[in-house]
Amino acid sequence: MDNPGYIALSRLVAQNRATAVLAHNMANAETPGFRASRPVFADHLERQRGAQPVRGGESLHFAMDRATWRDESAGPVQTTGNPLDVAISGEGLFSVQTPRGERYTRAGRFSLGPDGGIVDMEGNALLDTGGNPLRVAPGDTRLTIKGDGTLSSENGEIGKLRVVRFAEPQRLQAEGDRLLAAGAGQAPEVIERPALVQGALEGSNVRPVLEITRLTAETREFQFMAQFAEKEGERLSGAVERILRKRS
Numbered sequence: 001m002d003n004p005g006y007i008a009l010s011r012l013v014a015q016n017r018a019t020a021v022l023a024h025n026m027a028n029a030e031t032p033g034f035r036a037s038r039p040v041f042a043d044h045l046e047r048q049r050g051a052q053p054v055r056g057g058e059s060l061h062f063a064m065d066r067a068t069w070r071d072e073s074a075g076p077v078q079t080t081g082n083p084l085d086v087a088i089s090g091e092g093l094f095s096v097q098t099p100r101g102e103r104y105t106r107a108g109r110f111s112l113g114p115d116g117g118i119v120d121m122e123g124n125a126l127l128d129t130g131g132n133p134l135r136v137a138p139g140d141t142r143l144t145i146k147g148d149g150t151l152s153s154e155n156g157e158i159g160k161l162r163v164v165r166f167a168e169p170q171r172l173q174a175e176g177d178r179l180l181a182a183g184a185g186q187a188p189e190v191i192e193r194p195a196l197v198q199g200a201l202e203g204s205n206v207r208p209v210l211e212i213t214r215l216t217a218e219t220r221e222f223q224f225m226a227q228f229a230e231k232e233g234e235r236l237s238g239a240v241e242r243i244l245r246k247r248s
Contacts, residue, residue: 008229014041015222021068022215025206031177032121033106034204036071036211072169075106075205077197083143084110084118087202088163089195093180095162095188096124097133103179104164104172104188109201112136118151121178128159129190145198161196164188 018039028034077087086108088094093104096119103124110126113119118126118134125133129149136143140153149161166172166188172180182188 008225008232011225012222012229015218015225018218019215019222022211022218026208026211028177029204029206029208031204032109033075033202034177034206036206038069038071040067040069070170071205073205075203077200077202079200081199083199085199085201086110086145087197087200089197091165092163092191092194095127095164096120097127098124103175103181105178105180106202107178127162129162131162134159145196147196148193149196163191163194165191
């Protein structure tokens with residue numbers, strides 16, 4: 001395979017990756033707190049040592065998969081009336097305790113577990129500012145969460161939700177559709193006065209119409225490059241056959 005074939009192959013790999021990311025976004029259009037992802041590609045210029053530039057000054061561009069960028073823009077906030085649904089207005093992440101350690105999320109749909117602990121949709125314990133699971137006593141029935149994260153009942157203050165931020169949020173690693181894990185050397189900073197909204201839930205920031213448009217464009221590009229690769233293969237096969245006929 002010569003350079004045009006390699007270029008076509010690199011583009012096919014890139015388009016396949018982009019399509020997979022867009023499809024994942026679409027599948028989570030209704031997931032609370034979900035953040036859309038975008039693949040990041042770069043053009044790699046390839047020139048052999050000592051070779052002259054291509055006639056006309058054109059360079060050969062290979063698509064290289066560099067990273068995945070997470071769209072940190074806020075999703076729409078909807079009122080639910082559930083006292084344990086909490087939305088973050090502005091920056092911040094809830095802290096939950098998982099079997100793998102502390103994780104972070106924007107998904108604010110919580111409920112009471114069988115032992116009185118407040119848990120997320122996967123059963124992970126919601127943490128207070130001291131890093132301990134928040135628990136509600138059996139006699140606490142009217143729960144209130146203030147804007148600064150203070151959790152109270154008719155019997156008094158219970159604790160304060162641990163809401164944190166990171167200096168480099170793009171370095172956080174996604175675990176599933178809702179959780180984020182800190183990378184090496186990343187330490188969370190507790191936000192002393194977060195802006196929380198009780199009885200509301202932040203939705204996914206995926207915009208379905210935009211994602212469908214992008215998915216359609218990526219699919220067409222993939223089909224075009226597949227046709228190009230097929231024609232390039234036919235061209236190479238024809239060239240090989242002509243060379244063999246001349247030698248025979």
